[in-house]
Amino acid sequence: AQKITQTQPGMFVQEKEAVTLDCTYDTSDPSYGLFWYKQPSSGEMIFLIYQGSYDQQNATEGRYSLNFQKARKSANLVISASQLGDSAMYFCAMREETGRRALTFGSGTRLQVQP
Amino acid sequence: DGGITQSPKYLFRKEGQNVTLSCEQNLNHDAMYWYRQDPGQGLRLIYYSQIVNDFQKGDIAEGYSVSREKKESFPLTVTSAQKNPTAFYLCASRDRLYGYTFGSGTRLTVV
Numbered sequence: 001a002q003k004i005t006q007t008q009p010g011m012f013v014q015e016k017e018a019v020t021l022d023c024t025y026d027t028s029d030p031s032y033g034l035f036w037y038k039q040p041s042s043g044e045m046i047f048l049i050y051q052g053s054y055d056q057q058n059a060t061e062g063r064y065s066l067n068f069q070k071a072r073k074s075a076n077l078v079i080s081a082s083q084l085g086d087s088a089m090y091f092c093a094m095r096e097e098t099g100r101r102a103l104t105f106g107s108g109t110r111l112q113v114q115p
Numbered sequence: 116d117g118g119i120t121q122s123p124k125y126l127f128r129k130e131g132q133n134v135t136l137s138c139e140q141n142l143n144h145d146a147m148y149w150y151r152q153d154p155g156q157g158l159r160l161i162y163y164s165q166i167v168n169d170f171q172k173g174d175i176a177e178g179y180s181v182s183r184e185k186k187e188s189f190p191l192t193v194t195s196a197q198k199n200p201t202a203f204y205l206c207a208s209r210d211r212l213y214g215y216t217f218g219s220g221t222r223l224t225v226v
Contacts, residue, residue: 004157033213043203045217091157095213100171102148103207103215105157 002027002094004106011111013082020067021077021109023092033095034075035103036066040088048090051075082113117142121206121218127226128193128200136191136221138206144216146209147189151175151202152220158205164189193223201225 003026013019025034036048051059051066059066067076079086089110093103122137140147146165150158160173164183178197183189193200206218 009155035215043205043220043222045205045207047215093158100160100163100165100173101146101209101213102160102163102173103158105150105159107157108155110155 002029002032002096002104004092004094004104006092006106006109008109009107011109013079013111013113015084015113015115016081018078018080019082019111021079021090021092021111023075023077023106025073025075025092025094027094029097031097033097034066034068035093035095036064036075036077037091037093038086038088039091039108045091049077079111084113084115087111087113119206119208119216119218121204121221123221124219126221126223128223129226131195133192133194134223136193136204136206136223138189138191138218139187140189140208140216141187142208142210142216143186144208144210145186147183148207148209148215149173149179149181149189149191150205150207152205153202161191161204 005024032053034051038046049061049064051068063080065078089108091108092106119140128134148163149161152158162181164170167186170183180192204221207215
């Protein structure tokens, strides 16, 4: 069974600073995909970034980058130059590569950006 | 624009009532999913469907039922057997490249 662990229930960051949100995972599958989603108070799930288990380079999307350390089974999200609009819940998720191909989610980290 | 529409946005249920949450997609995706989110927690899989006329239980299916009679539609019924139905419900679909699209959710409250 797959498992995603996010150990930071809440984080604070000053506007314009960088912040790292932690995510560790556990799976016995050799092939898997890792996702990060942002959930504002409205409830929608906004896709941020994706990393495949065989990707050689860390994924980047604008101000978001994923620090993928396969041996440590970690996939931390780095947000550079934080903005007030970044305040939200952030979820790390893993895709099942066989069977139901559903996403397994962590418990999330609430990020608050302070002016 | 293609996407997933969930309705209603807010739903109130009395004790002992069944209620149905709507999920419609125009993305031509085969696979669809229902997730439940409790306050301050992650999403948990209720049911999923990989093709029309077929669906499977997820991790927390007790007290829920679904149907998949059309590719575009995957309604979720919360039955009276669900003892604690108050939660936020999200519907999602998956494309063939394993990208996921989520609806905007339905917030269900028992009154």
